[in-house]
Each structure stands twice: as structure tokens, then as C-alpha cells.
Amino acid sequence: MHPLISTEDLVAALASASPPVVVDVRWRLGGPPGRQDYEVGHVPGAFHLDLDADLSAAPGAGGRHPLPGPGDLQRALRSAGVREGHPVVAYDGGDGSVAARLWWLLRWAGHEEVAVLDGGFAAWVADGRPVTAEQTRPEPGDVVVRPGAMPVLDAGDAAALARDGVLLDARAAQRYRGETEPVDPRAGHVPGALSAPSAEHVDASGRWLGADALAERFRAIGVRPDAAVGAYCGSGVTASSVVLALEVAGLTSARQPAGLYAGSWSHWCVDPEREVATGPHP
Numbered sequence: 001m002h003p004l005i006s007t008e009d010l011v012a013a014l015a016s017a018s019p020p021v022v023v024d025v026r027w028r029l030g031g032p033p034g035r036q037d038y039e040v041g042h043v044p045g046a047f048h049l050d051l052d053a054d055l056s057a058a059p060g061a062g063g064r065h066p067l068p069g070p071g072d073l074q075r076a077l078r079s080a081g082v083r084e085g086h087p088v089v090a091y092d093g094g095d096g097s098v099a100a101r102l103w104w105l106l107r108w109a110g111h112e113e114v115a116v117l118d119g120g121f122a123a124w125v126a127d128g129r130p131v132t133a134e135q136t137r138p139e140p141g142d143v144v145v146r147p148g149a150m151p152v153l154d155a156g157d158a159a160a161l162a163r164d165g166v167l168l169d170a171r172a173a174q175r176y177r178g179e180t181e182p183v184d185p186r187a188g189h190v191p192g193a194l195s196a197p198s199a200e201h202v203d204a205s206g207r208w209l210g211a212d213a214l215a216e217r218f219r220a221i222g223v224r225p226d227a228a229v230g231a232y233c234g235s236g237v238t239a240s241s242v243v244l245a246l247e248v249a250g251l252t253s254a255r256q257p258a259g260l261y262a263g264s265w266s267h268w269c270v271d272p273e274r275e276v277a278t279g280p281h282p
Contacts, residue, residue, distance in 0.1 A: 049079075064184075078142065095199065119206050158268070176197075235266045
């Protein structure tokens, strides 16, 4: 399954004899809860999962959005109706940065049939697709979470990758440079990391750039075919979209995906022993 799906293709899939499970993961940093948007209107048949409650463990030593425990994730996915071997489509409000978290978690759990809706709910509405406020109560799924199918980096792995490979920072350039830090206690970036803002994966409408444009962008940043690559962001969420974008670009693959520093900056910066770089250079 290609990691991105258009609104046109999703409409066709929903009308098929075996429609995909659709999961709404709309979320905003600082609120209000995405559940409110879902209750106003959503893709017909979609079920809402919450980033904080369902797709992350409690914040703490592992960062602001640590990976959920396998059992907790399995319960959440089953509540959404996710079944073994059955396709899943995730969407958020627009640019895919949060939907990519569910895409990554399912892939990490060993479930390969998953895609992100290109352009998210904004594209769905802009294309004139049907919207409903009717609540979805799916039959419980039977998916089994088998973690480990996607590489997870810890702080030591991230430091080594920044030194010996390519570590991409998905945050806004101002945060990378250390000019501002609205969430975490220290500003800056992992020494050696390269700035690769996730907002630049998409065009002005929130739809993803094509494979060639993404590949050109990543090569210009410094991604090399002879170097291992990984990504981080503020708390490990939007970095998932970098992992997805690298695959769409053909620079990684489902069999050899990029690594994800799950704790990301919210984990790195709280340890005073870890060095912090500032400015525009790695």
C-alpha cells in the first residue's frame, strides 16, 4: 500500500466491497481537542483516536509523546476496528504531520496496509467529498501489535547518526536555530543534525509534494544514498512525517525505513549532560 492516498482513491475504496478502516487523528498543540472537530464533521465511517490518550504514553522521562505500550496501542487500534491484514487510512486536519504518527505506529506494530490521506480533512472538504457528524461504532478489530518493524532511535543512536550519518530535524527552522522554543526547556538542536522542516513536505494547500520534488529537497538538505538516515522533532510526532516523506521520495523503503528518535527534542534537551547546538549550522 502506497503511504499516501488521494481523496478520489479513498472515495473509491470506501465504496468497494471491503472498505478500509478510516481513523481521524485531528489534534492541535495546545488544543482545543481534536475530538470536537470530529464531532462537528468527519469522513463518513471514520473513528477518532486521540494523539495524547491513544497514540502516546503519558509524558515523562521519555518525552512529551512517548510511544504507547504495545498493549495500550493494541486496545486503541482494536477500538477503531483495525483488523489483521486490512487496510487503514489515517487523516488529520491538513498536512499529514499527525496522521503520519498513526501510519508510523501501525508500521512499527507490523501492520503494513496503512496510508495517510493526502491533504487531510481540508483536502477532503475542498474536493467536495461527503461529511457527516454521525458517530461511528465499529466492530472491534483483531489486530495484533508486534512492535519492532520500524527502527526506533534513543538519544545515543541519534547522536551517533548525527555524527556518522544523517539526522533530520523536522521542527521549524527558528526552533532548530534556537531563536525560539515555545514548548521545551532548552532551545537549539542536536549537534550535527540538519534542518528539514516538515511543513516543507507539502504545498500551500497542505497536499504532499511529488516524489521527485521531495527527493530533490532531501538531497539538497544533505540526505545521501550511502548514509543511514533518521529523524526527530519536538516530541516524536511530526518526525514520523519525515520518515514517510523519505519513503515517498524513494530514498528509503518499507524494508529499509528511516529511523525515528521517538523521544526527540523533548527527551534530548532535559538532560544537562547532552550538548545543544544553536544557529543555522549543524
